[in-house]
Amino acid sequence: MSKSQQSIPVITIDGPTGSGKGTVSRLTAERLGWHLLDSGAIYRVFALASLEKHIATDDEHALARLAGKLEIEFVPGPTGDSLVLLGGRDVTDAIRQEKVGSQASRVSQYREVRQALLECQRAFQRFPGLIADGRDMGTVIFPDAELKIFLSATAEERAKRRYQQLISKGIAADYNEILQDLLERDHRDQSRPVAPLKPAKDAELIDNTNISIEQAVQKVIDLAHQRHLVG
Numbered sequence: 001m002s003k004s005q006q007s008i009p010v011i012t013i014d015g016p017t018g019s020g021k022g023t024v025s026r027l028t029a030e031r032l033g034w035h036l037l038d039s040g041a042i043y044r045v046f047a048l049a050s051l052e053k054h055i056a057t058d059d060e061h062a063l064a065r066l067a068g069k070l071e072i073e074f075v076p077g078p079t080g081d082s083l084v085l086l087g088g089r090d091v092t093d094a095i096r097q098e099k100v101g102s103q104a105s106r107v108s109q110y111r112e113v114r115q116a117l118l119e120c121q122r123a124f125q126r127f128p129g130l131i132a133d134g135r136d137m138g139t140v141i142f143p144d145a146e147l148k149i150f151l152s153a154t155a156e157e158r159a160k161r162r163y164q165q166l167i168s169k170g171i172a173a174d175y176n177e178i179l180q181d182l183l184e185r186d187h188r189d190q191s192r193p194v195a196p197l198k199p200a201k202d203a204e205l206i207d208n209t210n211i212s213i214e215q216a217v218q219k220v221i222d223l224a225h226q227r228h229l230v231g
């Protein structure tokens with residue numbers, strides 16, 4: 001990390017699948033006018049590339065080679081939202097498929113893969129500040145972040161939200177299947193030996209089960225003010 005980068009504030013927001021951290025991170029970044037790192041999107045693009053290249057999920061070396069030459073870009077889209085490109089191709093929607101998320105949870109477990117994707121994540125730390133959303137943002141990628149949040153919600157609530165999200169998009173969904181997949185993914189993310197999902201020692205815990213997204217965003221912003229990260 002360069003010396004000038006060190007003075008750029010970072011807020012890390014980690015948590016399990018479906019905890020709402022994606023939305024809380026995006027809205028907080030918008031409110032503060034800061035940059036956003038959606039690290040899950042990076043792992044999802046990598047997972048999509050591995051599926052397309054038919055690389056076995058246990059072939060760590062082939063996966064690490066792929067991670068090392070992943071051509072990923074985030075560019076502004078026509079509606080202001082960010083588009084995700086893989087080798088110049090728009091994969092914004094493709095990476096949101098359940099099978100890609102599930103594959104991401106499998107292929108992200110290897111040390112070499114995580115190492116290959118490390119610098120690309122740290123490069124997001126730019127003025128005036130960064131909101132970093134993921135699983136290991138506070139523990140591994142930005143261990144010196146000024147504010148670390150761990151956002152959680154019960155598995156049932158997370159599955160319910162995911163189910164409603166899919167139905168509202170007209171995508172057929174089965175609540176029990178979603179809950180099962182989510183529990184399996186939690187288990188994989190929490191029990192992997194490298195960079196497991198867990199709160200950093202100095203993280204603030206926010207339980208998002210019974211509060212609105214807006215309330216969660218406000219809590220993060222209040223904490224940012226308390227720590228003098230914003231004026």
Ligand code: DC
Nearest residue numbers: 039040041043104105108134135136
């Ligand atoms: O946040 P998400 O659902 O988009 O992430 C998809 C998967 O990517 C997640 O199950 C585990 C992996 N991931 C990771 O290992 N480390 C991160 N910082 C972000 C995501």
